[in-house]
Amino acid sequence: GEGGGRGAAMEGGGNSKGTGLGGLFGAGGLGYSHADLAGVPLTGMSPLSPYLNLDPKYLVQDTDEFILPTGANKTRGRFELAFFTIGGCCMTGAAFGALNGLRLGLKETQNMAWSKPRNVQILNMVTRQGALWANTLGSLALLYSAFGVVIEKTRGAEDDLNTIAAGTLTGMLYKSTGGVRGIARGGIAGLTLTGLYALYNNWEHMKGSLARQSL
Template sequence: MDQDRTNASKPRFFTPYSTSDPTLNVPVWVNCLQGEAEFIFPEGAEKQRGRFEVAFSQIGTAVLAGGLYGTLNATYLWKKHGRTDVTARIRYTDWANTVGKRAAFHGQALGTIAVLYSIIGIGVAKTTGVEGEVNILTSATATGALYRMADGYTKLLRGGAIGFGLASIFCLWKNTDKIRYMLDSN
């Protein structure tokens, strides 16, 4: 046992330093659980991520959420309408194909909507300088209308209305404290 310890402290080819080397005896402080994130920001920079930086996480989240919805939808449809007169291997292959197609379809659809929303939001923010609820409502309405534009005017209007409705619900949810304060002050 003592021989293993003495061999471990000797320098070797892949570990040129021994454990008894005094230059490696440096104290280490772990400072990771303090509660607040500490980052170094350049002078004059804001401590909040910009619209362009937020767009990447929104797009990725939308693609993953669409894929999850497609997976759940495909599993439900496969359970409801799947073939039961075949072997388990064929049933599994059928399920995997259905999930793959549905998850990809819904993931791409929601990802496309998120890309459109981000591009329009960045464009509105750069041209008008408006951030906040006005930008969210404008971007969502334009995205809904633009996404359904190829299907005719009625679908275009319906898409814009759906975009405006979802953005309104999000803005109301985001500002519940302000709304409560306004209602309590009367």
């Protein structure tokens, strides 16, 4: 009698303890045991976390989440990109000019023996060409960015039309000292370059549109 009562008490204590732990971890908090869930089909259901009783798919976000100031856009405007554009063009021009100056310096001093005067002449050519190209590309980037910001603020919209218009006006103004022909050539050059950039920027979208039309 005493042994049977003690066994029943231990069995009851074990059940209550298991229920309590189940309430803290896993599906036991819902009042179901593993035996109750054994006959339930799980086809098409996402596995639940054994610790939080939560579907993990709700914890995965497909889009970036960040806090933006009131009225701010997720993409940077032309004014914000202007500094990056101008700086990038200056550094690109300096690098290209330095390489071009090295090529010209070696070509002009090929009949000279390796000496200090030759090294100085090559270094001067590298410095001169680097500064020239950095100034040229930086000036073009400055004009392009200024036209882009003005056109964006005037139209109240940002699209590829602003890019093409800014590039065309930049070429026209940069070559304005060459007369009407210079303006025309500069405008055509700016239009061509920015048009190719807009085409490259929208190439994937155009391919998708053509694919849908073919279907």
